[in-house]
Amino acid sequence: MPDYRLKYDPASEAVHEAMPAAASEMLTLALADACSDPIGTTQPYGQDDGVVRVLVIEQAFAVLLVGAQTKTITVLQITYLG
Numbered sequence: 786m787p788d789y790r791l792k793y794d795p796a797s798e799a800v801h802e803a804m805p806a807a808a809s810e811m812l813t814l815a816l817a818d819a820c821s822d823p824i825g826t827t828q829p830y831g832q833d834d835g836v837v838r839v840l841v842i843e844q845a846f847a848v849l850l851v852g853a854q855t856k857t858i859t860v861l862q863i864t865y866l867g
Contacts, residue, residue, distance in 0.1 A: 788820065788821055788822075788856060789819075789820045789821075789823055789851070789852075789856050789857060789858045790820070790856060790857050790858070791816055791820055791857075791858050791860070792857055792858070792859045792860070793859070793860045794859065794860060794861050794862070796862075797847070797860045797861060797862055797863045798860070800863040800864075800865060801813075801860075801863050803865075804844075804845065804863075804865050804867070805867065808842075808843075808844040808845055808865065808867060811842050811843065811844070811845075812840075812842055812845050812847065812863070815840055815842050815847075816840065816847070816858075816860070819838075819840055819849065819858060820858060823838060823849070823851045823858055824838070824851070826840065827839060827840045827849060827851075828840075828841065830848055830849075835851065835853070836850065836851055836852075836853075837849070837850055837851075837861075838851055844865065844866050844867050845863060845864060845865045845866055845867075846863075846864055846866070847860050847861075847862065847863045847864075848860075848861045848862040848863075849861065
């Protein structure tokens with residue numbers, strides 16, 4: 786069971802849903818991995834504060850807000866590079 790719960794910004798959720806199936810599935814799997822290990826599976830976004838992270842896959846990247854105390858990961862932005 787994942788350690789963190791995933792939440793979406795509404796605009797990010799719309800981008801994820803509009804992505805082609807293969808890219809969407811890759812992003813979904815990467816986000817699931819991030820819920821188990823948000824620091825180990827992501828990269829710093831700017832200064833490494835352990836709070837704002839970026840998840841990079843072949844065709845997209847997502848900016849994440851990691852809430853260590855609330856055990857949530859909020860997807861702030863998804864950019865499809867397709």
